[in-house]
Amino acid sequence: MSIEQLAETAQAMVAPGKGIIAIDESNATIKKRFDGVGIECTEENRRAYRELLLTTPRLGEHISGAILFDETLRQSTRDGVPFTKVMTDNGIIPGIKVDKGTHALAGFPGEVVTEGLDGLRARLEEYYKLGARFAKWRAVINIGETIPSGSCIDANAHALARYAALCQEQGLVPMVEPEVIMDGGHDIDECYQVTEVTLRSLFASLYEQNVMLEGTILKASMVLPGTTSGEKASVEEVAAATLQCLKSTVPATLPGIVFLSGGQSDQDATAHLDAMNRMGPNPWPLSFSYGRAMQSAALKLWSQDLVGNVGKAQETVFARARDNGLAALGQWKA
Template identity: 30%
Template sequence: MAPPVPALTPEQKKELADIAQRIVAPGKGILAADESTGSIAKRLSSVGAENTEENRRWYRQLLFTADKRVEPCIGGVILFHETMYQKADDGRPFPQVIRDKGALVGIKVDKGVVPLAGTNGETTTQAGITFLSGGQSEEEASLNLNAINRCPLARPWALTFSYGRALQASALKAWAGKKDNTKVAQEEYVKRALANSLACQGKYTPSGTAGAAASESLFVSNHAY
């Protein structure tokens, strides 16, 4: 029989509540940058980039060092184990780069998804309510998140985003494995971050200036979260 789990102290409960509130503050969501080495290989190969540690580091640095326009949009970043120990060009560990922009750092600790009662095959995890893009295109993910937040129902929780592909597809395509494309790729990332910041408040209106991959399906057969 497993030993009983110790109860949290009032101080620990407050700390957890404060962390959750920071991550899903109005207009903020999560950048899921926790692709495994194998998963990110598929993304890199799609733009002709070799799956090396340096390319993985450079691409993630591109996201983490985007300018301050993303600061009101990203409350937390989920990292892969490797990324926790990588550094930016200026010598700062990536977790510090992220914290310097006001976001919280974490790693994936759930064990996957479980069936959601009363639905036809939908699944859920249990930490807050975040909308996963699930293979939708960038624009679909923003529009659907916006529609959910415009639904006139009482919600006792914030409903925000935890997007990987739906925040990165256009940025990845613009980068194409070339360091000279860093700035244009960061612009694509910022554009999606701003769109989803509005969508999680029910305020998103398509601008007609979507990125190069905004309408492309991001569906991956048999993808495992």
């Protein structure tokens, strides 16, 4: 695929007022979510839940793409329509999570590196044939007394860059996600410093691996105080710090940035995104790629009646998509 085609897909992913819904939980992760609301984690229940999300009426008005798990990319609706067809018929671009999760980084206690590069070329080729047009890889950066180390940051940045190059070779837009974890006692200034160093390392690695930024999307974490820091930053403080960090590290040639919610409340994730867009104009579109912040209310409703509450659950999915779509324009009202 040419860079023009990759760039076209990337631009569509961050179209005005639209964002990405992340429904790429592994079976182990979605089991935890299901356990929390008393749903048995069977293949059929997973399929039915993803169908509920993807068939939400008018979802394409505010959702440009969806990140799927391997199992979901291969599934169909109860009536036998492949999920990828449901998505493309509604203007939603299919995406796929391709990393194999985090593992301990040898020699660096408390730090992790994401694995999954082995055999990735063949998997990406198959995913493209199955209908995926973008992919996602998540790296995890923890903050502690003596971490993160430069070695951990660079190892994860290098893996993200190699993954991105392989994606573009196979015609998929890479979404690169270097998540600076919210857990910890760090203040907002330390989060800023770690995020800045992480992004500088990432874009240096992308350049070294000949990744075309015009066909790449950044999935970024916001600059926030740690959950156990006792510090509460205002919406404006978070928005300003995040924007300043991005402007100092992210090239303007990037088609767009989408944010992860990263453990924030639904309301906070939307408010922070809205504030950043109100502070614009910015060098790139700023949108969302939320998982729990898009789904949590729907999952609770659905768990109470797996058949009777589908419509009610879909109404909450659409409402969250609409609110975040407005926030991506700086037009959301609490």
